[in-house]
Amino acid sequence: MVLRLSVPAGEGFRPVAVDLALKVAEYVGCPPSDAPKVAALLESLAWTVAPNGNASADITFEFHQVDDELRIDAQCAGRSSEARHPLSAAT
Numbered sequence: 036m037v038l039r040l041s042v043p044a045g046e047g048f049r050p051v052a053v054d055l056a057l058k059v060a061e062y063v064g065c066p067p068s069d070a071p072k073v074a075a076l077l078e079s080l081a082w083t084v085a086p087n088g089n090a091s092a093d094i095t096f097e098f099h100q101v102d103d104e105l106r107i108d109a110q111c112a113g114r115s116s117e118a119r120h121p122l123s124a125a126t
Contacts, residue, residue, distance in 0.1 A: 037097060037098070037099050038059055038097070038098040039095060039096070039097050039098075040052060040055055040095070040096045040097075040098075041093045041094065041095045041096075042093065042094055042096075043092075043093055043094075044081075044085035044091075044092045044093060044094050044111055044112075049077075049078070049081050049094075052077060052081070052094070052096055053074050053077050053078065056073055056074070056076075056077045056096070056098065056107065057070050057073055057074060059098045059105070060073040060105055060120065063100045063105055063122060064122040064123045065105065065120065065122055065123060066123050069120065069123075072120060073105070073120055076107060076118040076120060077096070077107060077109075077118075079118065080096070080107060080109035080116050080117075080118055081094055081109065083109065083114065083116040084109045084110060084111040084112070084114040084115060084116050085111040085112065085114070092111050092112045093111065094109055094110070094111040095109070095110045095111070096108070096109050097109075100122075103121060103122050104119045104120065104121055104122060105119070105120045105121075105122060106118070106119050107119075107120075
């Protein structure tokens with residue numbers, strides 16, 4: 036599974052990306068109790084690739100289910116970062 040989402044890098048659209056990330060994480064097997072961890076991962080990625088919240092750029096998030104992990108890749112204005120979260124089957 037691969038899902039790609041692009042949102043403006045300004046802080047106003049980041050909650051949309053976080054909400055979608057939580058739905059994707061739940062769909063691929065993360066328990067609802069992991070929601071704060073997944074939200075924190077996404078926020079961290081957003082700040083890493085768009086530290087100044089450049090409203091003229093987009094952050095592209097890619098969600099990958101890889102074996103027993105949810106991998107989230109983020110890219111913006113030439114920066115990239117990746118985070119991984121174990122799925123419930125891995126615990």
